[in-house]
Amino acid sequence: MSTARTLWPCAALPNAPLAGLTNMKVGGAAEWLLEPATPEELRDAVGAARERGMVPRILGGGANLVVADGVLPGVVIGTSRMNMIMRPQAPDHGATEALDQGLDARVAPSPIAEDPRLACWAGVTMVGLVNRMRRLGLTGLEMLAGVPGHIGGGVAMNAGGRGWEVWSAVELVRLIDPDGTFRDLPREEASPSYRNGNLGEAVVAGVVLRFGTGSVKEVGERINEYMRAKNATQPVTAASAGCVFKNPDPDASGGLSAGQLVDACGLKGRRIGAAEVSERHANFIVNAGGATATEVLALMDLVRDEVASQRGVELEFEVKRWLPGAAG
Ligand SMILES: Cc1cc2nc3c(=O)[nH]c(=O)nc-3n(C[C@H](O)[C@H](O)[C@H](O)COP(=O)(O)OP(=O)(O)OC[C@H]3O[C@@H](n4cnc5c(N)ncnc54)[C@H](O)[C@@H]3O)c2cc1C
Structure with missing residues (x-):
């Protein structure tokens, strides 16, 4: 495909570098x-890609x-x-209406204790969400x-x-199906599993989250506590892609997590080029500075092979x- 003349239904960049858009x-x-x-532009972008025979x-x-x-084609x-x-505008608004209200909702929302929900478009950062929870005294995540x-x-x-x-x-997720239409999926009809929302080829456009309410001070303290625990055990400031492997079935691994298995194989600190198995948490591979994707992917394969052959x-x-x- 592809000429610079291709028209898309939203902002579009050809030959766009992606490294800076990943952790x-x-x-x-x-x-x-x-x-x-917006969700509508997302829907139209999915539809436009599919019309051109591409799975975005x-x-x-x-x-x-x-x-x-x-270059990643497509x-x-x-x-x-x-x-x-x-914030939903009224507690009797269903989750679908909460997502529908869009940018120009002009009615003040109900007190948070009456309706502790947030409707988020897909690109809301989880950091931003946690900040909002902290400010409103919302508890649960x-x-x-x-x-x-x-x-x-x-x-x-x-x-x-x-x-x-x-x-x-989650109370409800608004999805875009491969045919380019919206579908609202209530929590009770979904079947998420360990590290998998099980959404198939559907794209998440938005979500309505339901929280509990607590005191702003206590919610803030819990957030700080989780933050401290994460900082103590994970290389949070390094460039990484989070946990590389899912935790295996404990029956197969003798109860060891993925990180413990990698550690037990003596792989902490193992490098290929500037890709390195984190010394802090063995299930993280970090970019120690100037790594290439080829190095990172090769190190992931090496770790997987070593764990298979040793354990x-x-x-x-x-x-x-x-x-x-x-x-x-
Ligand atoms: C320091 C660090 C700590 C982390 N800690 C945790 C942790 O505690 N727990 C945890 O679970 N994860 C953790 N992660 C991993 C990561 O934060 C999560 O998996 C997060 O949910 C990824 O979201 P993302 O938007 O960055 O997805 P991406 O990395 O951009 O994408 C991941 C997958 O989701 C798909 N995807 C993204 N957006 C959509 C959408 N709108 N609709 C459909 N599919 C979509 C992508 O196509 C891709 O397949 C950590 C990562 C780092 C770097």
């Missing part, structure tokens, strides 16, 4: 990067993603301009403190940790890898 800071360019600013790849905050070097759609958080990425990516990946997951607060456990990737030719 790992590696990788090449997208043939096209589309940047919708969706880029949230790029926090669980490694983009290969070179279309990447980024959600970073879709960063609206809204304090553990998202320090988790980078967008809420759309968080819902698609079912971001979580020990004993919590994003979907526990007999086949680790499954949690990280998404965008390779030319493969699906996103």
